[in-house]
Amino acid sequence: xxxxxxxxxxxxxxxxxGNGSAGIRREKYKPLAGPNGGNGGNGGSVVFVADxxxxxxxxxxxxxxxxxxDGTMGLGDVKDGSKGADLILPVPLGTVIFAAVGAxxxxxxxxxxxxxxxxxxxxxxxxxxxxxxxxxxxxxxxxRRAPGFALLxxxxxxxxxxxxxxxxxxxxxxxxxxxxxxxxxxxxxAAKPKIADYPFTTLVPNLGVVVAGDHRYTIADVPGLIxxxxxxxxxxxxxxxxxxxxxxxxxxxxxxxxxPGRDPVSDxxxxxxxxAEYADKLELPLGAIPIPERPRIIVLNKVDVPEAKELADFVxxxxxxxxxxxxxxxxxxxxxLKELNFALAAMVADMRQEVASREQAEEEAxxxxxxxxxxxxxxxxxxxxxxxxxxxxxxxxxxxxxxxxGAKPERWVVQTxxxxxxxxxxxxxxxxxxxxxxxxxxxxxxxxxEVRIGKGQRAVSFDWDPTIAAGAEMLDGAQLGARGRDLRLxxxxxxxxxxxxxxxxxQYHEMMDAKAAVREAMMAERQAGHWADxxxxxxxxxxxxxxxxxxxxxxxxxxxx
Numbered sequence: 135x136x137x138x139x140x141x142x143x144x145x146x147x148x149x150x151x152g153n154g155s156a157g158i159r160r161e162k163y164k165p166l167a168g169p170n171g172g173n174g175g176n177g178g179s180v181v182f183v184a185d186x187x188x189x190x191x192x193x194x195x196x197x198x199x200x201x202x203x204d205g206t207m208g209l210g211d212v213k214d215g216s217k218g219a220d221l222i223l224p225v226p227l228g229t230v231i232f233a234a235v236g237a238x239x240x241x242x243x244x245x246x247x248x249x250x251x252x253x254x255x256x257x258x259x260x261x262x263x264x265x266x267x268x269x270x271x272x273x274x275x276x277x278r279r280a281p282g283f284a285l286l287x288x289x290x291x292x293x294x295x296x297x298x299x300x301x302x303x304x305x306x307x308x309x310x311x312x313x314x315x316x317x318x319x320x321x322x323x324a325a326k327p328k329i330a331d332y333p334f335t336t337l338v339p340n341l342g343v344v345v346a347g348d349h350r351y352t353i354a355d356v357p358g359l360i361x362x363x364x365x366x367x368x369x370x371x372x373x374x375x376x377x378x379x380x381x382x383x384x385x386x387x388x389x390x391x392x393x394p395g396r397d398p399v400s401d402x403x404x405x406x407x408x409x410a411e412y413a414d415k416l417e418l419p420l421g422a423i424p425i426p427e428r429p430r431i432i433v434l435n436k437v438d439v440p441e442a443k444e445l446a447d448f449v450x451x452x453x454x455x456x457x458x459x460x461x462x463x464x465x466x467x468x469x470x471l472k473e474l475n476f477a478l479a480a481m482v483a484d485m486r487q488e489v490a491s492r493e494q495a496e497e498e499a500x501x502x503x504x505x506x507x508x509x510x511x512x513x514x515x516x517x518x519x520x521x522x523x524x525x526x527x528x529x530x531x532x533x534x535x536x537x538x539x540g541a542k543p544e545r546w547v548v549q550t551x552x553x554x555x556x557x558x559x560x561x562x563x564x565x566x567x568x569x570x571x572x573x574x575x576x577x578x579x580x581x582x583x584e585v586r587i588g589k590g591q592r593a594v595s596f597d598w599d600p601t602i603a604a605g606a607e608m609l610d611g612a613q614l615g616a617r618g619r620d621l622r623l624x625x626x627x628x629x630x631x632x633x634x635x636x637x638x639x640x641q642y643h644e645m646m647d648a649k650a651a652v653r654e655a656m657m658a659e660r661q662a663g664h665w666a667d668x669x670x671x672x673x674x675x676x677x678x679x680x681x682x683x684x685x686x687x688x689x690x691x692x693x694x695x
Contacts, residue, residue, distance in 0.1 A: 140299035142194045143234055143242050146261040148290025149177025149202040149218035154267035156284040157210030169270040169281060175205030175215030177263030177290045182231060182297075184251035185224035189341075191297050194223075202261065205287060208269045218263055225251060226299055228379050231258055234294035244296045252379070260295050264288035267549055273560075283557035285549040303341060303354035304482040306380035307433075308405055310396075313388040314435040316340060317465035319355045322475060346479035353478075354380060381423065381485040382478065383409070386433045389442035389449075398434065398449045423489065429481060431459045433474065438464035525573045528586075535584040535595070536577065538570055544588045552594075574598060 152174030159170040180202050194200075203218030229251045232244035249258035267285035274281055307315040323342030340355040385405060387398045409425055432453045434446040446462045453460045459477065463470035523540030543565060550561045565571065574585065585598045633641075 140191060141296065142191045143198060143294055143296050144194050144260075145199045145292075145294050146180040147199075147201045147292040148179050148261040148263040149204040150289050151175065151177045151264035151266040151287030152205035152207040152215035153286050154269035154272070154284030155208035155210060155213075156270045156282060159211070166280070168279070169274050170210055170212050171269030171271050171284050172208030172210070172213040172215065173269045173272055174208045174266030174287045175217045176266045177205045177287070178202035178218035178220040179259050179263045179290075180221045180223065180261040182223050182225050182229070182249070182251065182258045182260055184227050184229065184254055184256040186227060186254050188224040188226045190226065191229070191299055194297060202263055202290065204290075205263070205266050207287075208266070208284070212269070212271050214269075215266060217266075220263075225297060227254060228252060228300045230298045230300060231260065232296040232298065234296045242294055242296060244298065248295065261291040261293060264290040281556070281560075283551060283554045283560065285557075286551055288545065288548050300378050303380050304351040304485070305353040305382045305384055305478055307353060307355050307384050307386050308409070309386035310388065310391075310401055310405075312391075313386045314465050315355045315386045318386060318433070318435065318463070319353060321465045321468060321471055322353065344475060344478070346475045349479035349483060351479060351482040353384075378425075380428070381489065382429050382431070382481050383425075384431050384433050384478070386435055388436060389434050389445045390436040390439045398432075398445065399452055402432065402453070423485075423492070429485070431461065431477070431481070434460060434462045436464060436466075437462045437469060438467045522568060523570060523573075525570065525577060527577055533584070535586050536574055536579055536598070537589070538585060538587045539589060542568060543570060544592070547587045547594045548592065 154174050155171030157169065157171040159167040161167045180200055200221055200223060202221040205218045206215035208215045230247060231249040231251070233246045233248055234242035235245035236242040248260070249256075251258060265288045267287045269284045270281040273284070307318060309315055319340055319342040323344050342353050342355070344351055344353055385402055387401050389398060434442075434450070437443040437446050443462070450460050450462070461470055461474045461477065463474055465471075522542045523538060526537050526539075528535055528537050546561055546564055551557045579585070579598055581599050583598050584595055586593045586595045588594060
């Protein structure tokens with residue numbers, strides 16, 4: 135059983151973000167000293183990295199599920215949670231990543247191309263980690279000083295991707311089965327492919343590194359092609375993609391074949407027809423040379439056989455008239471291998487310069503247009519809510535509902551702890567400020583209508599009740615105060631607003647004027663006889679007086695007389 139895998143489906147999931155903390159700081163003699171909950175840590179991401187040490191996708195066939203680390207929860211004393219560890223997955227150079235599409239329960243097929251990792255160190259984040267939830271310390275502000283809730287962490291991104299390996303080699307050996315391609319790789323490099331005397335011996339591409347003087351290049355042995363390979367016959371469709379990244383195509387032609395109807399020239403035209411059919415379906419990467427424009431050479435193999443040597447000398451002029459270089463070799467006796475090796479090295483050096491110049495020219499010719507953004511238009515769109523969400527009326531299953539979609543409202547719903555009434559009210563505040571309620575009214579939503587925020591399994595459904603104020607609880611039309619405020623914290627708040635000098639001066643004059651008015655009023659009452667000094671006995675006939683004796687007026691008059 136072969137250990138080479140060049141296409142595999144992988145299920146990746148980013149780490150979940152940690153929940154925020156709703157802690158309260160407690161100090162001596164202060165039952166409520168303010169919120170101190172920390173933020174949750176972000177989840178780790180799943181990252182594919184092109185690595186020269188990776189040669190196959192075999193590991194992902196046996197372990198197709200890969201998860202990154204989760205972030206931890208925030209703690210009190212404003213301690214943030216730790217970030218989840220990223221999962222770094224090495225893949226061979228030439229790996230192309232596609233979005234997996236297909237119905238549930240059926241084999242996935244490649245969809246949109248997501249990344250092309252052609253160079254060592256190229257990275258692609260396949261599944262981003264979820265953001266950590268904010269703690270109540272981060273949610274506090276000058277109007278909401280004591281939030282009793284925190285936001286939940288967001289779940290990490292989760293999806294299926296297809297990894298497809300397209301071998302990066304300088305030279306591709308193509309030919310009919312049993313043409314001697316594997317023997318040629320074994321003779322020119324240290325590779326040890328399987329060699330036998332029956333067709334389709336090579337079931338997987340073989341790579342070999344060849345050294346010619348100061349030059350080093352790689353050659354790829356593509357499994358044997360037959361007519362109709364571009365339509366799926368034989369092994370063509372499985373391995374023709376390994377020709378996409380090569381710079382030179384070497385036709386290895388068997389001059390000793392005894393099959394009727396075959397000769398070197400007809401074999402060459404048959405192979406070129408399959409390459410042309412396959413080239414029409416390709417979307418080449420930046421700087422790549424189209425297959426029809428890549429240089430070709432003809433390698434006439436097995437010239438150690440006398441009949442094959444005679445046939446090679448006979449067809450050589452035909453290939454040379456086509457403008458092709460021809461090399462007569464024998465993998466058994468190593469005849470002509472040295473000349474072929476140095477010729478391929480020179481061609482590879484020239485093609486590398488050509489590819490580099492094409493990449494640079496295409497990057498310079500690429501024009502990136504960034505439209506100017508009008509701030510007034512951006513503010514107007516944000517006020518109308520058109521840039522951040524969409525509301526649509528849906529029908530089905532004998533009823534209807536209003537569906538709210540958008541990055542912000544869907545993220546806010548995920549972050550909300552619906553077991554906390556204050557957190558639910560905070561969500562209502564955010565949705566009202568975004569303009570969701572106004573849009574629902576415009577579309578004709580009535581109290582009690584079903585509203586769903588999001589799609590799929592993560593959608594949250596509730597009955598809409600616009601009579602409940604979003605900003606603060608209301609009772610008989612009287613506003614009681616905003617959420618997240620506490621009188622104990624307000625009374626001892628050291629950060630209260632300081633009075634200005636003008637306010638201090640005005641309040642001082644008001645106090646002095648009030649004192650003067652009180653003194654004047656008291657003096658007027660005294661002069662009017664409304665009250666007297668208790669230390670002076672100015673009414674001896676008052677029995678209730680502190681010094682009064684209740685003397686009779688007549689007796690006093692008589693006594694005095």
